[in-house]
Amino acid sequence: MRVRIGILLAVIVSMVMTGVPSPASAAAGRSAIYGGGPFYSGGQGVMDTLRSSGFTTVVLWAIHVRADTGDLWLNDIRIISNGQYVGDSGWPARLATLKRAPTSVNRIEVSVGSAGPNDWGAIKTLIERDGTGSGSVLYRNFQVLRTITGADAINDDDEQQYDLTTTTAFANMVIGQGYKFTFVPYTNMAFWRSLKNNLGAAVDRVYLQAYAGGAGNNPATWAQQLGMPVDPGLWSRHGSGCASGDTPATVESRMRGWASSAGIPGGFLWLFDDMQACAAQGTPAQYAAAVNNATGSTTPSLPPGSNLALNRTATGSASCATTEAPAKAVNGSVSGGTTDKWCSTAATKQLQVDLGAGRSLTGFVVRHAGAGGESASWNTRDYNIAVSADGTTWTTVVQARGNTADVTTHLASATGRYVRLDVLTAEQSGTSAARVYEFEVYG
Known part of the structure; x- marks a missing residue:
């Protein structure tokens, strides 16, 4: 993501989970949430928070690729090396509970890249050296990644390399392994349009960054250029005093505007880590409801509690x-x-x-x-x-x-x-x- 500065470290703080609805109460819609360290080191409690949140998609952020060895790192932790999983032995089992009923989650994606390390440059180096055949380290490591995460899609967050030839080759490789392929653009529309033309229907979602470096992005323009609707994303409350970013209320308002002007089918929130740190400003359940209500049912679920204004x-x-x-x-x-x-x-x-x-x-x-x-x-x-x-x-x-x-x-x-x-x-x-x-x- 464009907002990345260095490697996110997991800082686990207590969640204030007031008014968390059951998954069944969420309005129809699709909503994704990105998360860093807490999705790996936060234990089963984080998985259960996601299952009850109302978010339909969980994006594991971010997978980094070493150009010399092809090793895969989740943020600052090496998890796959030479076709073998070397991370926390309990993590795959925890991830497997995300889709276990009762849950709102029906999809997991793994995000590759960021505005920091040039992972797509590393992928280019590995493909030019070894290709994408079943014997290559890139093939073997991403096959293991799918096995241990249960991921449905590779989430392409290329923010600096933009090499059409090697990205197309990589996408075809992981599509052949059973992954879907999704885009996370914030700029360089020509590259993403060309990549979409190369991959066609294998690209089933586009997560458009509409904050920070992509704050001026118009979902309607990107949808027209890519030939498919896009799911725009906003940044939850964050920063000093949790004074920056969007509240659940402003997320819902902005998403409703895009639903009207661009016909968006869903949206995403960046970042779970910040929601933990700024829980009093908005819980995952509140942010999920904001997206689901704005992009799904025309009769959204009511806020928690009772109507205090009645006959006042x-x-x-x-x-x-x-x-x-x-x-x-x-x-x-x-x-x-x-x-x-x-x-x-x-x-x-x-x-x-x-x-x-x-x-x-x-x-x-x-x-x-x-x-x-x-x-x-x-x-x-x-x-x-x-x-x-x-x-x-x-x-x-x-x-x-x-x-x-x-x-x-x-x-x-x-x-x-x-x-x-x-x-x-x-x-x-x-x-x-x-x-x-x-x-x-x-x-």
């Missing part, structure tokens, strides 16, 4: 009519006709709910015009959700842009007594009235 005191900007007051948005109903909603045409459109006391919150559901039987063209397009302990100082926890759905679900870990919906663009055309049939706050 609601206030807001001036209503379209006395029969469309803020209280209608917290009465638990969307089926009472076209006045069973809060409606406002005020210049500043806000809906606020007092939960009665400070609460720990897990997420929000907004039921827009279409949920009440009105035109989907009146669904709220752009809005924020903010929380406050005192009704004076507010923290924005959800930023939704480009929404077209009748019902939107947002996972967010927050605390507060007051919750406010700020409508920025009330309708799809950018005009007139905000129409909210229900504003639900879970915790």
